[in-house]
Amino acid sequence: MAEIKDPENTILMELTSGMVTIELLPDIAPGHCERMKELARAGAYDNVVFHRVIDGFMAQTGDVANGNTEANYNPRRCGTGGSDLPDLKAEFSGVPHDRGTLGAARSANPDSANSQFFINFKDNHFLNRQYTVYGRVIDGMEHVDAITRGEPPANPDKMLSMKVAADA
Numbered sequence: 001m002a003e004i005k006d007p008e009n010t011i012l013m014e015l016t017s018g019m020v021t022i023e024l025l026p027d028i029a030p031g032h033c034e035r036m037k038e039l040a041r042a043g044a045y046d047n048v049v050f051h052r053v054i055d056g057f058m059a060q061t062g063d064v065a066n067g068n069t070e071a072n073y074n075p076r077r078c079g080t081g082g083s084d085l086p087d088l089k090a091e092f093s094g095v096p097h098d099r100g101t102l103g104a105a106r107s108a109n110p111d112s113a114n115s116q117f118f119i120n121f122k123d124n125h126f127l128n129r130q131y132t133v134y135g136r137v138i139d140g141m142e143h144v145d146a147i148t149r150g151e152p153p154a155n156p157d158k159m160l161s162m163k164v165a166a167d168a
Contacts, residue, residue, distance in 0.1 A: 002021050002138040002139035004021065004165050005023075006023075007164070007165040007166035008037075008164065008165075008166045009023065009024040009025075009026050009033060009037075010022065010023055010024065010164070010165035010166075011024060011036060011037075011040060011135065011162060011163070011164060011165070012161075012162070012163045012164075012165050012168055013045075013140075013159055013161075013162045014159065014160040014161045014162070015140075015143045015144075015146075015147070015157060015158075015159065015160065016157060016158075016160065017142075017143045017146045018140055018142075018143040019139075019140050019143070020137055020139070020140035020141070020143050020144055021137070021138050021139040021140055021165075022102060022135045022136065022137055022138070023135060023136055023138045024036065024037070024134060024135045025095065025133065025134050025135055025136070028091065028093045028095055028133065028134065029091035029093065029104075029132050029133065029134035030091070031088050031089060031091055032088055032091055032104050032113065032132050032134035033134050033135070035083075035085065035088060035114075035115070036117070036134070036135070037164050038085070039064060039083060039085075039115055039162075040162040040163055040164055041163075041164060041167065043161075044064040044083060044115065045061075045062065045064065045115075045159050045161075045162035046068075046159065046160070046161045046162065047068050047158050047159070047160065048061055048062060048063065048064055048067040048068050048158060048159050049061065049067050049068075049078065049152075049153075049156035049157065049158045050147050050148070050153065050156055050157050050158065050159075051063060051067055051075075051078040051079045051151075051152045051153075051156060052079055052118075052151050052152065053147050053148060053149045053150055053151070053153055053156075053157075054149065054151065055121070055149045056121060056122060057120075057121060057122070057124065058103070058118040058119060058120050058121055058124065059118060059119050059121065059144060059147045060079070060105055060116060060117070060118040061116065061117065061118075061158075061159060062105065062115045062116035062117045063078050063079055063080070063081045063082065063115065063116055064081070064082065064083050064115045065081030065082060065083065065084075065115075066078045066079070066080060066081040067079075067081075075152045078152060079116070079152070082114025082115045082116060083114055083115040085114065085115075086114075087109075087111060087112050087113060087114050088104070088111070088113045088114065088132075089111050090104075090106075090110040090111050090113070090132055091132045091134070092110075092129045092130070092131075092132060093129075093132075093133060094128075094129070095133040096123070096125055096128050096133070097120050097123065097124040097125060097126075097127040097128055097131065097133060098120065098123050098125075098136075099120055099121065099122050099123055099141075100119065100120060100136050100137035100138075100141050100144070101119070101120050101133050101135070101136045101137075102117055102118070102119055102133065102134055102135035102136060102137070103117060103118050103119075103120065103127060103131040103132065103133055103134075104116070104117055104131055104132040104134060105117055105118050105131075106131065110130075113132060117134075119137060119144050121144070121145065
């Protein structure tokens, strides 16, 4: 397991295949990091599916309005929602979309990110400065690589739980 340097800015995402440790980048994207921690602490990400998983590209999740398999999963609507909180202003930076980085999913409007995010399977530098990078996987990338592919997957994988390491 990776060494956790800042528990308040580290996310523990439990998948079926194992734990994924994500280091948040609050110096780069403070608003996005705070939002992820707020939703994680509220349990909003628990049991939310990976609704868009493209081989060789990325795995997207975080639609807390339409993506909870036990409460509100709708495969036709999953990926179209967010949370009840206001959308976030873009926090574009020079941090590249490398393998394992976390990016904020959004619509065509740069300031429309809310709760959805994606994890890059490979370096996707064509996304640089167009999508907010606000974290990186520091342990457990093999579990991200094992997420079932599809748009949406027939039997989607989900985040069993997401917690801030300081609270775990």
